Amino acid sequence: MLPNEIFDKLKIEFGEEIISLNEDPGYEPSIKVEPTNLVDIMLFLRDEEGLEFDYPSCLSGVDLGANLGVVYNLYSMKRAHKITIKVEVPKEAPDVPSCELVWRSFDWHEREAYDLLGINFVGHHNLTRILLPDDWEGHPLRKDYVQPDYFHGMKVPY
Amino acid sequence: MSEIRDVAIDLGNVHTEHMKLNVGPQHPSTHGVLRLMVELEGEIVVDVVPHIGYLHRCFEKVCEQNTYTQIVPYVDRMDYVNSMNNELPYVIGVEKLLGITVSERIEAIRVICAELDRIASHEIAVATFGMDAGAFTPFLYLFRDREKILWVLEKLSGSRLLYNYIRIGGLMRDVYPTFKDDLRDIIKTVRETNAEINNLLNDNKIFVERCANIGILPPDVAINYGASGPMLRASGVRHDLRRVDPYSIYNKLDFEVCVGTGTMGTVGDSWDRNWVRMLEMEQSLRIIEQAMEMITDSSEDVRAGIPKRIAPKGELYSRAENPKGELGFYIVGDGKAKPQRVKGRSPCYVNLSIIPEISKGYMFADLIIILGSIDIVLGEIDR
């Protein structure tokens, strides 16, 4: 299925919540959606006849300046097509519904995005730091992050 | 074997204790600095909680501070046992963003390097898996062979483990004159050793008893968890990115996608995962044999295509079949010399997250076998 067909199908089902389709040259085709009803959209993508995105490739958090973004790369083994889903949330309230139960793979991916970018996945069963120590302060992949000087008495900068 | 295990588990009136056991981060069988919190009921595993991040080297932050060319050495250090396979998806991704294509000869050299490193990686996987099960001899045999592969790649790239050989738009340098002879030599030795390893390890009764029917991963669970590589194929799913989403010249090459068949136990058990690796080594040799024919003698300059300025605008998710599974890079470029975001989708990270699912109900010693059969590399998990 081509990206615009997927977009149309989603648009019919969810209407306003599907914002736009980006097919610029140089960019992989991606669909931008509202975060409010994300879990339903993902379940639809997974289970709807003809879409059947059964394989979760990747989830990345991105710092977009004023906003934080989450990018879902999905792939369908049955239909051999792929699509990118994007959501954007403001930095002050970075709440995104957790898709952990749609694809179990996103359990750790979401924890990583929380750890490094501070995106709050609402509904995740265990949203704790995964890579950094539990008492680490700040989210290092944000563009305005500054290295701490000391951590547990150890000097951090060179 | 399964009867014996049932008996051991069903010793009804034996007093067992509920306890928590910490494994790692310094432990000989965790393949690095992984830490597992294991909950045990007697000797039966009730729950496993992996703790990672002991090797978090800030790869993604480093990428944002370096130019596209400077990132290649850091990509090498992600999965440090098969650097060539890491460079390939990254370089292909940036080339796609820039709209560059390279000649078939360069692609063939890249593919040969990647496949050589795939063999080296699988050799380490099988060797350390054997060690986990208590077999030391395969380790010595396989490392002897791996040393030969490293020599060839060293002759090619000038460094021993982390090559930094594949460049955006080309290669670091051309192959040396006796390259093909060395390849033929490697193909011969690897074939011989693999036959030996089959006798020594894979058909060994003790090894089979320890691995068969252990850590069974059903295909639907594997897909839902996003497993990839030998882990997914051992569960019987015929999914190989070199076939289903071909990159480089893989669509011109003839090779088989190997899947687990449950020869010694059930489809998707630890023995199958190891066996798929053994089969894949043979397929890699076949690929090398075919790609060798594509390297013609020519006066082509492999550095000519390397662009002077690399500042792409756009974004994409570029993926390739790494020996461990689907290695992907999500690259966002905003027209500057440094990328805005590079995210590494590491196959081991995803594969390891399955371990709580497949290790419950087995003995503690089986947990080590399951962990070894996943073939993790902590540099890639923690990045």
Place this chain on the structure above:
Amino acid sequence: MGLLDRLDNPYDVGDNIFLGTVEDVLNWGRSKSDWYMTFGLACCAIEFMAVNAAHFDFMRFGCIPRPSPRQTDFIIISGTVTLKMAERIKRLYEQMAEPKYVISMGSCSNSGGPYWENGYHVLKGVDRIIPVDVYIPGCPPRPEAFMDGMVQLQSKINHQAIFRKRKEMRPEDIAAIDQRQIELKKLRAEYEAYRIEHLDLTGVDNVAK
């Protein structure tokens, strides 16, 4: 090494006798049977595995892997030390029995290596938490470089003083030692004279007689 040379020289004292200090003997034994901890951190650990395997054969240095820090003489910090791991490494080092040594393998554990600038979670040099005896440069160091580092460590152990230094001793002990030294010197001179008289092997003709 001086000890071995004397052992190998057939024209020296004779069967199974050699002269040397107790320190020499102990250091010789210690440096030739170092046990190390099986402990790998990052990419350098793969090179270290290669050193262990068939081609480079690390065991010929007398080094045997031990899984527990309490049984080991030295630890190899092979790879990047992160802040999360640093506390564990310090703990491991403290658990080792004296005398203990540390080899820092690779740029990362020497100084932070490729991550020195942007690695917010990397410790820039393991010597910030534990003392290091031998630094091996390289990213990763070649197996040959690692083996040279091992030789360096052995020679360091060989030249180490086990006993107390002279200036730290009590005066009466020093006097006793001096007295003993004079006696030893005399004994040695007597022995030399005896040897020259009875075991004169300077020429083949002499032996034939």
